Amino acid sequence: MIHALANPTRFLKLARPLTPVLFWAGVALALFGAWAGLTQTPADYLQKESVRILYIHVPAAWLGMGGWTGVAGASLGYLIWRHPLAHIAARSIAPAGAVFAALCLITGSIWGRPTWGTWWEWDGRLTSMLLLFFVYIAYIALARADSDRGGDGRVPALFGVAGSVLLPIVRYSVVWWNTLHQGQSIGLTSSSIDGSMLWPLFFTIGGFTLLFAGVVLMRMRAMLATQKVEARLRRMAAR
């Protein structure tokens, strides 16, 4: 299935109709989730209204980390099977993941001020998430430099795999270390967020995830189109 999709023509045939569906479904779900989170849920007993930032912060954290999982997975796929599409996928995911990692840091900071009494502390979760954001920036710079110099993308792919060292650290920082950041609220089967406040979160998580996928497909199609243009120009120049 993945091998079949590695063919750019077949990929484009599927991606073209899928892009607007993912994008607009994502926008609709995220907007509905945000509306519900702002108006349809009760305020928290301790945090009061500032709890509502959760509906953006949690999807942002999920996509910030999920994005790097995608970069690392695609990079590994590129290193092993040398599918050019895997390289394009990794490069397309990175900026979207970086945006959500930044959004996670910013919303967390805004939430931290009234809740903890500080905008920023160098605790394990906050610091490792900031490092992940820097790793995204480094990957984007490295991938761009590599392609400018006509590299085959192996160096950024190695960096993409190596960068996943941060993922377990971000995830388990609150378990293994004393941190100011609270532990995980949502598990696979249970949640310490009351049901009346939890449900819009699923809409924003789902919505932002579809939006993320739509944006990644858009970027992949744009990169494939650029490559096609460059190849055609080269052929015309050679003639």
Added chain:
Amino acid sequence: MKPKHQRLVLGLLALGAVLGASGLALSALRDEAAFFYAPGDVAGKPLPLGKAVRLGGMVEQGSIARQPDGLSIAFVVTDGKARVPVAFRGVAPDLFKEGSGVVAEGKFNPDGSFTADNLLAKHDERYMPPQVAGNMHKSETLDK
């Protein structure tokens, strides 16, 4: 072995090494990366005197005492294993309550007590509306 399979094995080994490195970093930094000391961490051990540290735990029920000057607060931080009396002078965050989490920044005194110059409220992972929280979590607050 075909080159593709060789790369697959190498790739999986690399992934394993990366995850192993991550586990090593997590366990090696366990003490270094701790954001705060829990009272149980310092009980029975030499106190980290003379340097700025953080002390974190729960504010013991019934332990908050406002001093007559209106600014100073005394309370006890506990983690169930040990308790440390804390003195603080300044403005406490809104979420600073008995029975909820706190991180105090300051220094240990030779007698085992702690003098804080800043307080951070630590929120736990439970989120609920006031009706659900009910009387269970209606703890004493400073502005009572």
